[in-house]
Amino acid sequence: MEQITAGVIGLGLMGGSLCKALERTGCRVLGVDADAKVQEYAQLTKTIAEPLTDDNLPECDFLFLATYPQGAVLELKKRASMIRRDTIVCDLCGVKRAVCVPCFQLAEQYGFTFIGGHPMAGKQFSGIKYAAGDLYMDATMLLVPREGEDLFRISRLSELLHRVGFQTVSITTAEKHDRMIAFTSQLAHAVSNAYIKSPTAREHRSFSAGSYRDLTRVARLNETMWTELFLANADFLGAELDTIIQSLCEYRDAIRDGNAAELKQLLKEGRERKEEIDVEWRA
Numbered sequence: 001m002e003q004i005t006a007g008v009i010g011l012g013l014m015g016g017s018l019c020k021a022l023e024r025t026g027c028r029v030l031g032v033d034a035d036a037k038v039q040e041y042a043q044l045t046k047t048i049a050e051p052l053t054d055d056n057l058p059e060c061d062f063l064f065l066a067t068y069p070q071g072a073v074l075e076l077k078k079r080a081s082m083i084r085r086d087t088i089v090c091d092l093c094g095v096k097r098a099v100c101v102p103c104f105q106l107a108e109q110y111g112f113t114f115i116g117g118h119p120m121a122g123k124q125f126s127g128i129k130y131a132a133g134d135l136y137m138d139a140t141m142l143l144v145p146r147e148g149e150d151l152f153r154i155s156r157l158s159e160l161l162h163r164v165g166f167q168t169v170s171i172t173t174a175e176k177h178d179r180m181i182a183f184t185s186q187l188a189h190a191v192s193n194a195y196i197k198s199p200t201a202r203e204h205r206s207f208s209a210g211s212y213r214d215l216t217r218v219a220r221l222n223e224t225m226w227t228e229l230f231l232a233n234a235d236f237l238g239a240e241l242d243t244i245i246q247s248l249c250e251y252r253d254a255i256r257d258g259n260a261a262e263l264k265q266l267l268k269e270g271r272e273r274k275e276e277i278d279v280e281w282r283a
Helices: 013-024 036-044 069-082 097-110 151-164 174-195 199-203 210-219 223-232 234-256 260-282
Strands: 005-009 028-032 062-065 088-091 113-120 140-145 168-171
Touching: 005 013, 005 069, 013 028, 013 151, 028 036, 062 069, 069 088, 069 097, 069 223, 088 097, 088 151, 097 113, 097 174, 113 151, 113 174, 140 151, 140 174, 151 168, 174 210, 174 223, 174 234, 223 234, 234 260
Parallel strands: 005 028, 005 062, 062 088, 088 113, 140 168
Antiparallel strands: 113 140
């Protein structure tokens, strides 16, 4: 079997972890990062076999964009003319409309295949020093192919992703992805980050258990990346924030007014919604 060559642009947590996972499958991994120190670290630790350059970019069977959304588009635009027509390009960004629309256009213009991607995996820490070859083990990868994309090309990418460790590869649209991720990921990060700002947080020692840890785990985020993700998905995230603010105001008003019946009903509704969703997921 001929060895696969995969290029990775961006060698932080996600890109570095992908490099390690690809190398474990026997791929030849080429990588590049805008930070020279990260690039050097990746070479010294053998996270990559060689640097990705303009000269060897055409050797890539797959090219992964593991940068922030705007960076992914800029990197692809810069290198589009060097990419082989049979190469499959995939990004790892947390929003899809802002990436897929311009990248689909570039792929059509230069003749290669672009498929949007978002791995449902990660850590609360960022940077290549936290990269791990098993980060994607048993995780789900969401793919957003162009409408009417060749199924063989989607299958080629899916096969490689399964070899990397992904248990499930799911196909969706950019719009559905961004609407769902606004609730399942972005809202959770915004709430966690806001929650920890209470003055009481500095005094909580010995007064907290699992609920505090669970709710604040993702407050320790990369503010540069999440600012870009939030703003790129402002419509869907804004709607989710409006919904939770309205709900919190209902709880606040019932507590302020001493309205036990209303508060009990609100809490009952939340418990029942959680139970219903859990049953649906187990079915």
